[in-house]
Amino acid sequence: MPPVTAGGLAWRGARREDAPVILATLNALAAADNDPFRWSLAEIEERLAASYRDLDNDYLLGFEGPGEGALRAFAEVDVSPGDATVARAILLGGVHPDRRGEGIGRELLAWQIARGRQKLAASALADAHVPAWFVVHMEDDGPKTLARTYERAGFVVRRYYSDLRRDLSVPVPPASTPDGTLRLVPWTPELDEPLRLARNDAFRDHWGSQPRTRETWAEYRTAFMPAWTFMVVDDAPDVDALLASPDTDDETAAALRAGEPLVVAYQIASKYVEDFEVRGFTFGxxxxxxxxxxxxxxxxxxxxxxxxxxxxADDGMQYAALDVDTANPTGAVGLYAALGYEKQHGSRMLLIEL
Structure with missing residues (x-):
């Protein structure tokens, strides 16, 4: 592993009790970079609690001052246990605005890439002959210095995303009721596992998307809104036809044989209260x-x-919002435009492909 010596900071791995200082640092980065979002304490705590994350070795925290003073740099390397067709090391972190320009960020990124190589080499996909990626995300109007740091490290832009919103003061158009054996239902705990299986099937043909395991599915729920989450269930699916289809994955096949409910369409919603002030409006x-x-x-x-x-809208939100891959293969971009969504921001995914 390359040493991180720039800035004279004291470095160590993470601890679960670091969540508040990590939160403050990440939100300081977001504010300085004019990002249209903020982190919540619950989100950080959730990440640090995941059993598959190695806090000692997958995180690097840099403190200034005698002993452990203020946190001034943070790095995370995340390799999901659910990846199947692409092995991804997703990198998150940065240097506090007060300590930028000292070369800390370049060394921190080099450490992340080295740790990512270790993680990918040790992953279950190491001998599977699948692509391997280092992944970072940034806003389209993010700092040019950050973009140059990524470029020097070998990252290239591979995907663009649009952040859309829809004014909920404009009446929502009526939607047709599902016909036949299809039924619109709100989220319930009993349908959460069928929902996971539907998500994995729906996104299997999306570029770069990977399955969500039961463990990774349980994450990212701190802002989840069951009352805004809806599904369509098929009460009498053609089980024989689905089992005969090469598109039916093994987990769905097992659920069909067991007579489990079949979720066939869904919308999963959250309420990111921390973002309301930043964006200047409330939204689902x-x-x-x-x-x-x-x-x-x-x-x-x-x-x-x-x-x-x-x-x-019934809960008083001013807008509905979402992100979409601009090259989405299912026609989602046109669907959202037809429903009244308009672009507000853009972001991009940058990769090093191994």
């Missing part, structure tokens, strides 16, 4: 929208989305 956020491949072309995405938008 659609974290994920999808339709199983066997059920596409039936107009199910507008059904779940309009149900979610109405629920957000």
């Amino acid at each position: 956020y659609s974290d994920n929208v999808g339709v199983r491949r066997a059920y596409r072309g039936r107009g199910l995405a507008p059904v779940v989305m309009t149900a979610g938008m109405r629920a957000m």
Whole structure:
């Protein structure tokens, strides 16, 4: 591992009790870089509590001053246990605005890449002959110095995303009711596992998307809004046809044989209260929208989305918001435009492909 010596900081791994200082540092970075979001304490605590994250070795925290003073640099390397067709090391971190320009960021990124190589080499996919990526994200209008740091390290832009919003003071258009054996339902705990399976099926043909395991599915729930989350369930699916289809994954097949409910379309929503002040309005956020491949072309995405938008409006939200891959293969960009969504910001994914 390359040493991090710039800035004269004292370095160590993370501890769960570091969540408040990590939160303060990440939000200081977000404010300085004019990011349209802020982190919550619950989000940081959730990340530090994940059993598959090695706090001693996957994190590097740099403190200034005698003993452990103020946190001035932070790095995280995240390799998900659910990755199947691409092995990804996702890098998060940065240097506090008060200590930028000292070369700390370049050394910290070199440490992240080295740790990422270790993690990828030790992963379950190491011998699977699949692509391996280092991944970073940044806003389109993020600091040019940060973009140059990534470029010097070998990162290239591979994907663009649009941050969209829809004014909920404009009446939400009516959506057709699912026909036949299809039924629109709100989220319930009993449908959470069928929802996970639907998400994995819906996103299997999306660029770079990887399955969510039960463990990783349980994460990222600190802002989850069950009352805004809707699904379409097929009460009488053609089990034989689905089992015969090469598109049906093993977990879905097992659930069908066991007679479990089949979620075929969904909209998962969250409420990111910390972002309201930054963006200047209240909003409900659609974290994920999808339709199983066997059920596409039936107009199910507008059904779940309009149900979610109405629920957000009923709870007093001014806007509905979401992000979309500009090269989404399912026609989502056109769907969102037809529902009244308009672009507000943009972001990008940068990769080093091994």
